Structures are given as structure tokens and as C-alpha cells.
Amino acid sequence: MPKTPPGQTRNRVFRFVRDCLLRGDSPSLREVQRHFGFRAVETVRAHLTALVEEGRLVKEPGRARGYRLPKRFSSPAPDWPTGRLQPVPLLGEVAAGGFEEAIENPEGNLPVEIPDSRDLSDYFALRVRGESMSGAGILPGDTVIVERRGTPVSGQIVVALLEEEATVKRLHLGQDGMELRPENPGFDTLRPPPGTCRILGRVVELRRQIR
Amino acid sequence: MPKTPPGQTRNRVFRFVRDCLLRGDSPSLREVQRHFGFRAVETVRAHLTALVEEGRLVKEPGRARGYRLPKRFSSPAPDWPTGRLQPVPLLGEVAAGGFEEAIENPEGNLPVEIPDSRDLSDYFALRVRGESMSGAGILPGDTVIVERRGTPVSGQIVVALLEEEATVKRLHLGQDGMELRPENPGFDTLRPPPGTCRILGRVVELRRQIR
DNA sequence: TGGTATACCAGACAAATGTCTGTTATGCTG
DNA sequence: CAGCATAACAGACATTTGTCTGGTATACCA
Known part of the structure; x- marks a missing residue:
């Protein structure tokens, strides 16, 4: 040589x-x-x-x-949280059955970086339906990754289970109770009576495939 | 045991x-x-x-x-393209040096599913700056994954290298030449003279970390 | 001229890792 | 019950892989 x-x-x-x-x-x-x-x-x-x-x-x-x-x-980016890459279950129709069954029968898995301090079971992913959050840059067909841990905080974008249907909205907590605000002028704020709504978690990441 | x-x-x-x-x-x-x-x-x-x-x-x-x-x-969902999970380089400042140097010195890597038919070197990721595409649900701080292959097609969302700066816009090709259209009423359409603009690729995926 | 650094080679050796063969339970089934 | 499959163990062995020690040749520099 x-x-x-x-x-x-x-x-x-x-x-x-x-x-x-x-x-x-x-x-x-x-x-x-x-x-x-x-x-x-x-x-x-x-x-x-x-x-x-x-x-x-x-x-x-x-x-x-x-x-x-x-x-x-190897790290995703300097300011991104370091964590493990984990297969987060992508839920299909949450509406049909209950939420728990949906978790058990994922439509697929999404490789997502989750913090070391959290567990894989704290996360799931969901396909967004409807235009109600397009003002926040969340469009129909987008996939949101949801963290289930912790108590809901006012101002966060959350996934709520409402009448057997999961929806993405911005949560506001006031003395009048819970408000689920869309971010699109054409949609109305929801004020679900106590007990009729369950917050499944907050949206931590969004992914969109284009074309 | x-x-x-x-x-x-x-x-x-x-x-x-x-x-x-x-x-x-x-x-x-x-x-x-x-x-x-x-x-x-x-x-x-x-x-x-x-x-x-x-x-x-x-x-x-x-x-x-x-x-x-x-x-x-590794396929995330039935209707998503099957492919390998690959670490796509996340570019930092494309403006400063040329584009090739930016590819060589990535800020980090993003695990992205890419089709079997493509090569890792066909992809890079970029942080979005500015509000010009917020009408298309692409916000500042979002990360776009860009495919370099193929010829640019009118109507696609592309990354263009313009005056040593990379920008995301929607491409329109007409008899008057190339147009780079923002999707935000507050921004103007760009009509770069021939030779001053290079299309780096088209945006195929978008990711956003929330909070 | 000699010293020093770099690029590369040669072969022995040791550690990490995968493979094989055989054994002991346990539960199921006809 | 006998027969069979599965879960797990034990230990020897072969292969892959990394490590070490020493050698040759070339360029460069004081």
C-alpha cells in the first residue's frame, strides 16, 4: 500500500x-x-x-x-431535550371504543424522542381531525404527540375526551370552570359541564408529512 | 430463574x-x-x-x-411510506458559510423515516425562521425535513438559497420565471432574477416541539 | 547527517461475542 | 400416564473483533 x-x-x-x-x-x-x-x-x-x-x-x-x-x-439538537428514542403508539379512532382500548390497539408506532425521566407509557400519538386549531399551526391530518403526565395547566394545548371523541384545543381554567378554546375564528369555545370531559394529556410535539 | x-x-x-x-x-x-x-x-x-x-x-x-x-x-403507520429510520443532519446557520459546509457540520441529527428507495444524503433538516409561511401552518422555530432529489415542481413548498440565506416558500413556475410565494398576507412574493436563486429541495415533513 | 513524525505492514494475543450440545424443570395434551 | 413443547440452565467451543509489540519505508526538518 x-x-x-x-x-x-x-x-x-x-x-x-x-x-x-x-x-x-x-x-x-x-x-x-x-x-x-x-x-x-x-x-x-x-x-x-x-x-x-x-x-x-x-x-x-x-x-x-x-x-x-x-x-x-447524535443528539437531535442542542436545545432539544435529550432522551431515548421510543416507539410511541399512534391511536386510530378514539371515538369508537374507549380510550384504553385505543391505546392497546395502536394503528402504528412513531419513533419519538422522549426524556429519560419519563416512561413510554406516558405518551401516545393522535391524528388531528378538523380545522379548529389551524390558527396555532395545527392542521387536519397532522399527528400530535401527547404526554399524559401531570395536571393540566391553563394555556396548554391539550387533547380532551369529550362525548367519546378526542379533540385538540387550548385549555383555559377560570372560576367559571374549564374552557376548551379553538384557535380558528370560525369555531366556538367549548364549556363542557363538569364530569363530561376528560383531559387526556398535553400536546408536546407535532409532525406533518407533506405530499 | x-x-x-x-x-x-x-x-x-x-x-x-x-x-x-x-x-x-x-x-x-x-x-x-x-x-x-x-x-x-x-x-x-x-x-x-x-x-x-x-x-x-x-x-x-x-x-x-x-x-x-x-x-x-419502523413504519410509523399503515399509510405512511415504509422506510428506514435515519439520522438526518440538522443544519445550523446556512447563511454564514455555503450550503455544502453546512451539510458537513450539522448542528445535530434528527431520526427521520426515509423511503428505502432514497439515500440518507438526499435529506437534511432546517430550522424555520420568520413568519412568512405561517398561513401554511409552518411557524418560526419549526423544523422542516427537506428532500434534495428531483426537479422542483410548481406548487411545492421548497427551501431556496437566496443571497446566502435559506428560506422556506411555496414555489411557482410560470412563463415569467420563478416565484417564491409566502403564505402570509404581510409578506411579498419574491421574483429572484435567474441565477441568483437555488432550490435546495422540497419540504417533506415538519416537526414542532411545543413547550 | 541524524532525528522525528507519519503511513503502513506483520503477526501474535486477548477479550468480546455467537454457537453448539446436553440437561432440568414445567405445563399441556392425547 | 407418556409424549411433546417451552423456559431456562450449564459449560465448552469457535469466530469475530480489538489490542499489543515491533518492523519498514518515506518525508521533513534541524
Whole structure:
């Protein structure tokens, strides 16, 4: 193998390993070796060790296929909460059966980043129906991710179970009781009598597929 | 270790391995063993082999940490396109440097489902600045996922690189040339002279974190 | 000229990891 | 009950993978 200018091969190795890792697939030293046609494993190890020292890679010691991308690559974004990626159940028709049955029979699962302090069972996802929240940028067909934990707070966007139907509205709590306010001039504020409405949780994330 | 009802432990093992894999981290047999407190590795292997036979997992033979999720699991919902979950780079300031440098230095990564037919390099994510698209339910602070492939089509929501700044607008192509239309009455349509504007791709997904 | 750094090679070794074979229970079923 | 399937265990073994120690060659610099 001919000797290459300093740093050149190193960069190629980095790009290869990075792309593997982005594909969610940590390569072994020998896989990298084969890819580049090196005749010694040690060549690869030298490069990877150097890359770790440069801070371009991170290694979990004592572990096969233990190379990782440093945090700033793997975390969703600096200001997003760090957490685990978990399959959150996407509920179909909440109206038909009760809410509990809907949780048990999800239409599918959504990979969602949830905080380490929370449990997967605190979350579910729901398809939005109707235009009533379009003023808040929540359109029909959007998917909302809902957190069930905690007591409802005035001003939050919540999912309420009302007459066997789940709806997304902004919650307001006053001395007159509970108000569910749409954010669209064409819709009226709901003032459900006590006992007829259950707050399922608050909306923490929104996803929309376009086209 | 007491014997558990049929299928019960199997499901717990599956959920554990699935969660590891969603985090992008294939566990070794002994890691699973430790997690459940099994006293034999073989117990884990039996479960995993069974899960592969049931089609709930997939295995790359002759390879350490070779268990994977089958393609279809990661599908969020029946009508969503099936694809792989991939870490899409979230770009920071596109304005400052050029676009290519921004791709190389992502601010973070977002786990996004991308179709099998596409490549990870066809995608990037971007934070939305400004109110110009709020009429389309795209608010400042939202994250858009952008597909770079294909030719721009009139009517699509696109990301355009204009004067070293990336903006989200709706594209219209007419005989007068290209128009970038905001969806907010307070903003004007842009008609960039030929050569001054580059369409980076079309918006395929939107995500918003609330509170 | 010698020293030093870098790129790469060679092979032995050790640790991590997957595979196999056989054994002990337990529950179900004919 | 015998037969069978499942859950779990035990330990040996093979393969994959990472680590180490030392060597060759080339470029660069004092």
C-alpha cells in the first residue's frame, strides 16, 4: 500500500466510518480494513485511535463495534431535550371504543424522542381531525404527540375526551370552570359541564408529512 | 430463574432489543442476558432465534451484534411510506458559510423515516425562521425535513438559497420565471432574477416541539 | 547527517461475542 | 400416564473483533 499525504487517508477513513454510523451500523476494524484494502488491521486502529484523540469520534471501551459519533452529532439538537428514542403508539379512532382500548390497539408506532425521566407509557400519538386549531399551526391530518403526565395547566394545548371523541384545543381554567378554546375564528369555545370531559394529556410535539 | 408463561418473557426481550435498536445500538447476547438476569447466554439466543423465526427481528449472520429490526416495523403507520429510520443532519446557520459546509457540520441529527428507495444524503433538516409561511401552518422555530432529489415542481413548498440565506416558500413556475410565494398576507412574493436563486429541495415533513 | 513524525505492514494475543450440545424443570395434551 | 413443547440452565467451543509489540519505508526538518 503506497504511503499517502498526511491526513488524507485519515479523512477518508473518517468519512467512511461516519457514514456507517449515520446508517446506524458501527463497523468493525476489519470491515474498514477490507473497504480500504489495507493489509493490516493495525492501520485502521491507528487511524481510529487518532480520530478519537482529535475528538472526531468517540469510543466505548471494551466493546466490539464500539465506535460512535460524538454527542453533537447524535443528539437531535442542542436545545432539544435529550432522551431515548421510543416507539410511541399512534391511536386510530378514539371515538369508537374507549380510550384504553385505543391505546392497546395502536394503528402504528412513531419513533419519538422522549426524556429519560419519563416512561413510554406516558405518551401516545393522535391524528388531528378538523380545522379548529389551524390558527396555532395545527392542521387536519397532522399527528400530535401527547404526554399524559401531570395536571393540566391553563394555556396548554391539550387533547380532551369529550362525548367519546378526542379533540385538540387550548385549555383555559377560570372560576367559571374549564374552557376548551379553538384557535380558528370560525369555531366556538367549548364549556363542557363538569364530569363530561376528560383531559387526556398535553400536546408536546407535532409532525406533518407533506405530499 | 422461574419459568414464565409462554411468550411473556419473549415479548419483554423483544421490547428491550427493539428499544436498543431504535436507539441505534445493537445489543450483544450477554448485554441482554445481564439486563434480564438470565444465568445462561443460551436463553437469550433461544429467544432471539425464535424472534427471528417469527419475523419480529432480522439477523445478519456471522457478525457480532448483528440483530436488526425488520424493515416494516419502523413504519410509523399503515399509510405512511415504509422506510428506514435515519439520522438526518440538522443544519445550523446556512447563511454564514455555503450550503455544502453546512451539510458537513450539522448542528445535530434528527431520526427521520426515509423511503428505502432514497439515500440518507438526499435529506437534511432546517430550522424555520420568520413568519412568512405561517398561513401554511409552518411557524418560526419549526423544523422542516427537506428532500434534495428531483426537479422542483410548481406548487411545492421548497427551501431556496437566496443571497446566502435559506428560506422556506411555496414555489411557482410560470412563463415569467420563478416565484417564491409566502403564505402570509404581510409578506411579498419574491421574483429572484435567474441565477441568483437555488432550490435546495422540497419540504417533506415538519416537526414542532411545543413547550 | 541524524532525528522525528507519519503511513503502513506483520503477526501474535486477548477479550468480546455467537454457537453448539446436553440437561432440568414445567405445563399441556392425547 | 407418556409424549411433546417451552423456559431456562450449564459449560465448552469457535469466530469475530480489538489490542499489543515491533518492523519498514518515506518525508521533513534541524
